[in-house]
């Protein structure tokens with residue numbers, strides 16, 4: 078059974094603290110960007126969400142161990158996100174394009 | 183022929199071949215469950231996105247009623263608790279029962295702090311008359327669709343808070359089992375699963391915070 | 399006993415295997431080993447849990463069926479026949495809600511799937527047995543909520559709970575939505591359990607390419623369950639809150655949008671129709687090969703089309719909303735995407751038909767149901783495509799044409815497949831044979847009754863008879879009366895089936911371990927199986943449909959249960975040389 082008694086990954090305390098520190102800094106950054114830097118409308122959301130995505134990546138990869146885990150678990154997470162995006166984007170095809178109820182009326 | 187797995191212990195249920203299989207299975211099951219959680223919250227995010235697209239000015243105005251400072255503090259608290267839960271798993275992996283217990287207690291403490299802050303935020307809003315839906319009676323924000331924003335706000339943060347409460351319960355249960363000395367480097371599956379759940383609660387908040395509190 | 403040895407090739411692992419022929423008339427079975435009501439209620443055995451689901455599903459089916467017969471009876475005459483209009487609304491709502499949420503969704507996966515899935519994997523149980531029992535009780539709690547609603551004002555919104563009516567209706571919407579909400583968790587947990595089981599609990603040798611198609615189908619179903627069901631949960635929660643707090647999200651007068659509810663609802667409910675039908679596809683694949691004594695045609699095409707259906711099924715929900723006021727852009731795109739679903743479904747049908755070609759076909763009852771399935775489901779599928787075309791649907795939407803369409807797919811498809819499965823696995827589950835002759839009569843009654851009930855509905859639908867109506871104009875009388883008559887024949891057919899199955903339990907012949915000569919792994923256990931399914935660890939070297947290979951080669955197990963296999967999927971037994 079070669080390779081089966083796999084070692085579970087054990088993160089060092091330093092690693093975990095570093096990740097947390099990164100998350101703290103990003104949290105402060107996102108507040109600063111939103112409250113004290115004037116970013117024109119579509120970009121403020123983009124900046125805020127990008128920071129959130131980086132934070133989410135840090136949590137998923139290093140706190141939830143996906144970085145060392147089997148790829149399949151990471152794929153499950155991505156699948157969930159993909160189907161969420163699918164749901165929203167298709168729904169928006171209706172919600173954003175409702176010109177008049179029945180075109181010819 | 184295989185050297186039979188060394189992780190065979192009393193914790194292995196009869197239908198598994200060895201501890202590794204049991205651990206991997208539990209973890210896969212947990213991830214599948216987290217997929218559910220994401221799509222469950224996904225429905226709320228969809229409502230948020232749709233109405234933000236329809237009423238952008240409503241969201242900018244209403245977000246001013248939310249307290250960014252306390253939102254940010256809560257974010258830090260929750261991230262801190264994610265760190266301690268990760269440390270708890272690390273302690274279990276290294277057979278350090280004491281570290282496991284301490285980290286669990288800190289996590290529970292932080293979770294309670296989160297809930298207390300949330301409670302203050304809610305009661306402040308109730309005081310002003312900011313209730314969800316048709317019970318909305320706040321004079322300060324007269325936007326016609328204001329009730330919708332706060333319905334979404336209360337649903338999102340409310341269901342998130344419910345998850346925090348469930349997480350506190352789970353962590354207490356893990357703590358009791360840890361005190362009985364059930365966990366160690368050969369068996370810490372429940373600790374890791376609870377940790378995964380807790381990180382997801384954190385993940386959701388990471389998105390809720392900028393989306394609700396940081397709209398300028 | 400013959401010993402056989404797997405010889406290594408490349409990096410493959412050598413396993414010592416020997417032949418385990420299932421014993422006939424076993425003394426110890428899962429039915430005899432632990433007895434009494436308590437042992438059933440607290441069991442974590444997937445087989446007993448499966449049977450408990452089967453019992454509950456049957457109960458709900460009888461309830462839903464009785465409601466259907468009452469509805470049809472009311473429609474015998476154009477005006478009032480014997481019940482009030484309000485009662486009529488309640489009956490069709492409950493009929494629909496019960497049949498969809500309490501019967502079809504759990505029927506195949508939770509009942510038959512629970513029983514068969516671990517056996518086809520050569521596993522002792524599902525990955526999380528306690529969770530399995532939990533999901534059964536969650537189902538029961540959901541049912542209790544629904545009964546509370548029944549006793550307390552009923553429900554009259556239709557099974558779709560559309561807003562704004564569902565926020566205004568005075569019937570007990572909340573009880574039912576909470577009931578279905580709870581039920582959703584049962585479905586989610588079963589799906590989670592199945593995915594983990596299929597990934598991690600396979601016996602040595604069962605690679606993805608040797609996975610029975612039934613399991614591919616259950617796998618695809620589970621994926622839909624875990625992706626779609628949580629959205630239903632949040633939808634129902636939002637609806638409940640809309641009623642309790644007047645949240646406004648679905649309320650146009652507060653700036654919300656009732657059509658958003660339909661998006662939410664159909665994001666679950668269209669995929670849910672595939673939760674219902676895809677497991678049926680799995681059963682058809684198993685039965686059709688067994689009774690054609692032939693390798694399945696297009697194994698990978700059938701396996702992967704299940705996954706394709708699962709995926710495309712998420713893109714088409716708007717075809718239920720063509721006339722709702724949805725934007726033209728969305729409508730057009732949804733219509734196009736709807737046509738795509740037909741492709742993987744068609745691939746399956748064609749592969750099944752090709753499997754029959756040059757097979758030695760044995761017309762046993764399960765196989766008869768397969769033919770009924772092919773016939774009825776194809777009609778259902780084609781009419782679905784017709785409804786998916788935008789222009790036609792503007793005319794046909796909310797008419798009996800739609801009613802006929804979904805009965806052809808749900809009853810002609812899922813329910814017929816369920817009957818095929820029950821008849822196919824009955825000997826394995828109960829250890830008894832049913833009366834073949836009576837079973838054939840039953841199948842004939844079902845077929846005749848079904849077509850008599852639902853074919854006329856296509857015609858009156860296309861002529862404009864709206865669905866969910868209590869009265870109708872004289873022009874439609876003949877169609878409605880034929881339909882009602884047909885439904886009575888259906889009813890008789892189901893009673894006959896219940897009767898001979900019950901009789902077989904009492905006085906049926908003892909079933910051999912493999913009455914159909916199937917190559918499936920579940921048939922290499924005794925009938926009924928042991929508490930742990932197999933008393934050895936099965937080793938699989940051939941695919942489940944290799945009918946050209948001798949039976950002995952399907953009866954292998956590890957010679958020594960301690961010669962170690964950690965994770966099933968890594969083990970590939972190359973070749974066995976018996977000596």
Ligand code: HEM
Pocket residue numbers: 558671672674675717718736737739740743778779780781782783785786787791794795796800803804807808811812
């Ligand atoms: C080839 C695949 C299919 C296509 C293209 C298709 C298409 C459609 C369309 C366009 C409608 C909407 C008609 C209307 O309301 O105007 C519909 C309704 C429906 N279909 Fe299908 N369908 C397919 C397969 C299925 C299957 C497999 C099932 C269930 C097992 C199913 C169950 C239903 C139900 C329950 C409704 C009516 C829902 C309601 O309004 O109450 N369909 N189908």
Ligand SMILES: [Cu+2]
Pocket residue numbers: 667668671714715717718
């Ligand atoms: Cu559909």
